[in-house]
Amino acid sequence: MKKISYERIYQSEKYLSSLGEVEHRALFGGYALAVNNTVFAMVSAGELYLRACEESASYFVKQGASFLTLLKRGRPVLLNYYRVDETLWQDQERLLRLSSFALEAARRERCKRFKQDRLKDLPNLTFQLELLLCEAGIPNEEALRTLGAEACWLRIKRLNKHLSYKVLFALEGAIQGLHEAALPAIRRRELIEWYKTLPAQ
Numbered sequence: 313m314k315k316i317s318y319e320r321i322y323q324s325e326k327y328l329s330s331l332g333e334v335e336h337r338a339l340f341g342g343y344a345l346a347v348n349n350t351v352f353a354m355v356s357a358g359e360l361y362l363r364a365c366e367e368s369a370s371y372f373v374k375q376g377a378s379f380l381t382l383l384k385r386g387r388p389v390l391l392n393y394y395r396v397d398e399t400l401w402q403d404q405e406r407l408l409r410l411s412s413f414a415l416e417a418a419r420r421e422r423c424k425r426f427k428q429d430r431l432k433d434l435p436n437l438t439f440q441l442e443l444l445l446c447e448a449g450i451p452n453e454e455a456l457r458t459l460g461a462e463a464c465w466l467r468i469k470r471l472n473k474h475l476s477y478k479v480l481f482a483l484e485g486a487i488q489g490l491h492e493a494a495l496p497a498i499r500r501r502e503l504i505e506w507y508k509t510l511p512a513q
Contacts, residue, residue, distance in 0.1 A: 317342070317343060317355050317356070317357065317358050319358070320355050320358050320359065320360055321336050321343055321345070321355050323360075324345060324353065324355065324360050325345075327401075327404060327407060327408070328345075328353075328407075328408065328411050330408065331347050331408075331411060331412060331415055332347040332348060332470070333347065333348075334346070334347055335347070336355070339351075339354070340354075340382045340389075340391075341356070341382050341383060342354050342355055342356035342357075342380075342382060343355040343356070345360075347415055347449075348447070348448050348449030348467065349449035350415065350418045350419050350422055350449055351363070351418060352411065352414040352415040352417075352418045353393070353411065353414060354380055354391070354393050356380055356382065359395055359396070360395070360396040361379075361380040361391075361393035361394060361395050361396065362393060362394060362396060362410055362411055362414045363392060363393055363414040363415075363417060363418055364379070364392045364393060364394050364414075365413055365414060365416075365417030366417070367413040367416075367417065368394075368410050368413045368414065371406075371410060372394040375397070377394040377395055377397070378394070378395045379391065379392070379393060379394055379395070380393040380394075380395070419446065419447060422446070422451055423446040423451055430442065431445055431446075431450075431451075431452065431453065431456065431486070434453060434456075434486040434489075435485050435486050435489060435490060435491050435492075436481075436482035436483075436485045436486050436491065436492050437482065437483075437486050441468075441479070441482065444468045444471055444472060445464065445467075445468060447468075447471055448464070448467035448468045448470070448471055449467065450464055450467065450468075453486075456483070456486065456487060457487055460487070461480055461483040461484040461487060461503065462480070462503070462506055464483050465479060465480050465483060477503075477504070477507045478492075480503045480506075480507060481495055481500065481503065484499060484503060
């Protein structure tokens with residue numbers, strides 16, 4: 313069964329690669345699929361299940377899709393994930409669209425959970441930058457501090473190819489609680505030197 317699940321995981325990662333880098337990890341006796349740490353699908357017993365959301369409701373209700381049930385402490389628990397049947401596997405365009413709905417819904421929920429810890433309330437961080445950080449799996453100040461300015465910049469660069477190196481100063485300033493113009497010169501130079509070591513943009 314584990315082999316069957318892994319085959320389905322690799323198939324899912326291949327089909328859904330345009331959503332971003334799809335990663336998997338063991339969860340609740342199955343496997344969670346995530347993009348930038350945002351879980352949007354599950355694989356259990358060799359079957360793929362997508363997170364149900366308002367945008368996909370018309371599909372899974374019409375199809376009479378079955379929902380994922382897993383055992384938690386010996387008791388069956390119904391999860392908000394519906395099964396991808398063989399017909400949907402054959403319709404890759406629809407599968408990708410429904411998966412995109414699931415991912416966006418999961419991102420919204422993730423950001424909502426952390427809304428009391430708003431990134432935009434930190435120095436230098438605009439609402440637009442907060443949205444980018446959330447999409448990149450950095451929903452709060454703790455995650456920002458844990459990853460550091462450089463790692464956060466690389467994550468949001470994947471979402472916005474035109475991201476300026478100056479955003480590095482904004483991120484570092486937010487971490488230190490300073491306006492970017494007040495960043496110590498030594499730290500500013502370190503960030504510039506790090507940026508110069510990156511492959512040509």
